[in-house]
Amino acid sequence: MAVVAHPDDIEFGCAGTVAKWVRRGCRVVYVVVTSGNIGTHDAGHTPDTLAAVREQEQLAAAAVCGVHEVEFLRYNDGEVMPTLELRRDIVRMIRKHKPEVVFALDPTMLWSGNEYINHPDHRAVGLATLDAIAPVAAMPLMYPELGEAHRVREVWIQWPQQPDTWIDISETIDLKMEALRQHKSQVSEETAQSIRAWALEAGRGLAPAEAYKVMLLVPRETRPSESATHNTTDG
Numbered sequence: 001m002a003v004v005a006h007p008d009d010i011e012f013g014c015a016g017t018v019a020k021w022v023r024r025g026c027r028v029v030y031v032v033v034t035s036g037n038i039g040t041h042d043a044g045h046t047p048d049t050l051a052a053v054r055e056q057e058q059l060a061a062a063a064v065c066g067v068h069e070v071e072f073l074r075y076n077d078g079e080v081m082p083t084l085e086l087r088r089d090i091v092r093m094i095r096k097h098k099p100e101v102v103f104a105l106d107p108t109m110l111w112s113g114n115e116y117i118n119h120p121d122h123r124a125v126g127l128a129t130l131d132a133i134a135p136v137a138a139m140p141l142m143y144p145e146l147g148e149a150h151r152v153r154e155v156w157i158q159w160p161q162q163p164d165t166w167i168d169i170s171e172t173i174d175l176k177m178e179a180l181r182q183h184k185s186q187v188s189e190e191t192a193q194s195i196r197a198w199a200l201e202a203g204r205g206l207a208p209a210e211a212y213k214v215m216l217l218v219p220r221e222t223r224p225s226e227s228a229t230h231n232t233t234d235g
Ligand SMILES: [Zn+2]
Pocket: 005, 006, 008, 009, 119, 122
């Protein structure tokens, strides 16, 4: 599961890894908290018409990577706060889809380099996602009406301040660019092209890559029989 603030956050972030994992048989669901309903300089749009366009773009981008399930929470773009309501909505998604791995935004990132101040929605969604995962989603007495408690095994922070894991996306960089191109209302061809250079930079020039900070909430070596678990939970 990938939980992000806006349509296109995944395509700028973890889409190459997602496409690679989908090829290897993983089921992936996207949770997009806002539908980007203020993200335009075109006065011909209303927030509602823009949201509809951007949801279609997000669905198309997901399909490029082989992802066919996208949940839109429809919070207002630009106004997201890490509230209990948002935490609860993300818990609902986690208990519904029972992900082993969640891709999350980095709530600690205030800026990057000297030219980019992080969007407050990114920080808010990142914080609410981590707060939903640990411990709430796994606590059966919290929100029992939202379904069975679920323990997420790993959290992968995309665009991390301090990466510790790099995924080689040589085989899916073209899909990542094609997915980004689906966000026609947002992304120029020039930006789509720059994805390759950014990925090479992330991979220190060795290969196009995506960088993550990975948290193992359930140590990999202590997990019970993976195949048995897969059979019972994914069937
Ligand atoms: Zn964003």
